[in-house]
Amino acid sequence: MPLFLTRWITHICAPTFIFLAGIGAYLSLKRGKTKQQLCQFLLLRGCWFILLDLTVIRLSWRFNLSSMFSAAGVLWVIGCSMIFLAAIIYLPTRIIAAIGILLIVGHNLFDNVQAEQLGNIGWLWAILHQRTMIEPISGFRLFILYPLIPWIGVMALGYAFGTLFEMEKYRRLQLLRKIGLSMLVAFIIIRATNIYGDPNPWSIQSNFPDTLLSFIDCHKYPPSLLYLLITLGLAILLLYFLEKSNIRYLKPLIILGQQPLFFYVIHVYLIHLTAILFALSRYGITPFTFSQLGISWKPKSFGYDLPIVYLIWLLITFLLYIICDWFAKYKKKHKSKWWLNYL
Structure with missing residues (x-):
C-alpha cells in the first residue's frame, strides 16, 4: 500500500x-x-x-x-x-x-x-x-x-x-x-x-x-x-x-513553483545521474548503467526500499531548491535577456 x-x-x-x-x-x-x-x-x-x-x-x-x-x-x-x-x-x-x-x-x-x-x-x-x-x-x-x-x-x-x-x-x-x-x-x-x-x-x-x-x-x-x-x-x-496559509512558511515551495520548466528539465537529469551513481556503486559498469538505465534489463536487486527512496527524494529536492533559488535570482538580475522567458 x-x-x-x-x-x-x-x-x-x-x-x-x-x-x-x-x-x-x-x-x-x-x-x-x-x-x-x-x-x-x-x-x-x-x-x-x-x-x-x-x-x-x-x-x-x-x-x-x-x-x-x-x-x-x-x-x-x-x-x-x-x-x-x-x-x-x-x-x-x-x-x-x-x-x-x-x-x-x-x-x-x-x-x-x-x-x-x-x-x-x-x-x-x-x-x-x-x-x-x-x-x-x-x-x-x-x-x-x-x-x-x-x-x-x-x-x-x-x-x-x-x-x-x-x-x-x-x-x-x-x-x-x-x-x-x-x-x-x-x-x-x-x-x-x-x-x-x-x-x-x-x-x-x-x-x-x-x-x-x-x-x-x-x-x-x-x-x-x-x-x-x-x-x-x-x-x-x-x-x-x-x-x-501563512506565506512565510511557503517560501521554499514558491521558489520551486516559480521555475516550473527549469525545475522539470533539471530534475530528470539530476535523478538520472543519481541513479547512475547508485548503480555504479552497487554493480560497477554494466550494459544497463548508462544509456539504457531504467529501460532495458536490470538486476532483480536493482532499487531500494521506500525509506531510502524517500531520503534520496528529500536530498534531491533540497538540491533542486538551491539550484532553482539561484536561477530565480539570475532571472531577476538579467530581466533584459529575452530567452529567459522560455525557461
Missing part, C-alpha cells in the same frame, strides 16, 4: 501543471498582455515545449540521442495544449470553458475506438486519444505517452478557471473549496456506479485497503474523467489551503 500511494500521489502533478498553465495564460492578460500577444506567446512557447520534449528531455531519460525512438511525454502535451489554447483564445471565456468540459467529460465515450480500426488515419487517433507507438518517419518510432485528449481540455478549463482570481479573496476561497469538494463527491458517486468515466472498473477485494486502492486506481494514459475529477479536485483544494 505505501508503494502504491507513493506512485499514486504523483498522479496529481501532470493535471495540476496543465491546469495551472491555463490559469497562468488567463492571468497574463490581466498583467497587460493583449490577446494577440498571448496568442503569439502560446504558439511560440508551445512549439518550444514540443522541441524540448523530443530533444533535451529525451536525452535526460536515455542519455542517448542515436536511437531512432522517442516518446511524446508531458512537455509535448503541454506544448500542444498551448497551441490549441492559442487557436481558441479569441472565443468567449464561457465557450472555452464549455470546450474544456466537453473534452474532459465526453472523451471516455470513445474508449473502445482503436487506432488499428481506422486504417491510414489510425496515427491521428493515436495522437489524439490512444497511448500507442506510431512511425511518423520510416525507421523512427514515436511512442505517444500523452495523447492530446482530454489534456487540451484541461488547459482550456484552467484558462476559464482563471476568472476566479479576479474575484475578491473571500469569495474566491469559498468557490475553491466548493468546487474542489464537489469534484471529489462527483468522483465517488460516478466511480461507485462502475458505469462510466474510466475504462478500468474497480472491484471488491479481499480486504478494505485493497478495495480502496482499486477504487482510486484510475486510468492515466489518457486521463479518464474520474482520474481528472479526483486529481484536479485535490489540486483545487490544495490551492484553497495554500491561499489560506
